[in-house]
Amino acid sequence: MRRVMNCSVGLALMLGMGVAYAAAPDPVAGREKATACFSCHGETGNAESPAFPRLAGQYQDYLVKALEAYADGSRQNAIMQGFAAALSEQDRKDIAAYFASQKGLVVKQYE
Numbered sequence: 001m002r003r004v005m006n007c008s009v010g011l012a013l014m015l016g017m018g019v020a021y022a023a024a025p026d027p028v029a030g031r032e033k034a035t036a037c038f039s040c041h042g043e044t045g046n047a048e049s050p051a052f053p054r055l056a057g058q059y060q061d062y063l064v065k066a067l068e069a070y071a072d073g074s075r076q077n078a079i080m081q082g083f084a085a086a087l088s089e090q091d092r093k094d095i096a097a098y099f100a101s102q103k104g105l106v107v108k109q110y111e
Helices: 002-023 027-033 035-041 060-072 078-085 089-100
Strands: none
Touching (some): 035 078, 035 089, 060 089
16 A cells, blocks of 8 residues: 555655746747747837837747737737737746746837
């Protein structure tokens, strides 16, 4: 009985580590998944146009929450809702990790 219990605990730990590992945000995968974002937000997340938010250097958790809010409709934007709704939870984490890892540009507003 003790041996079965030890095996069960070991298996549970291995599976738990596998799930945690699979859920870790991957900025390299995020870059590949974010190609649709580049046309508006720029390849590094530093949008050229002031009409689009700059994503580079934003907090990763903020970006994940924003994508979740677009996906569930609690944050309204027809274009973003369509993109975000098609993403898995892992996709959102990876994309957020990519843009969070980029260097944000400081824009001078007053001269």
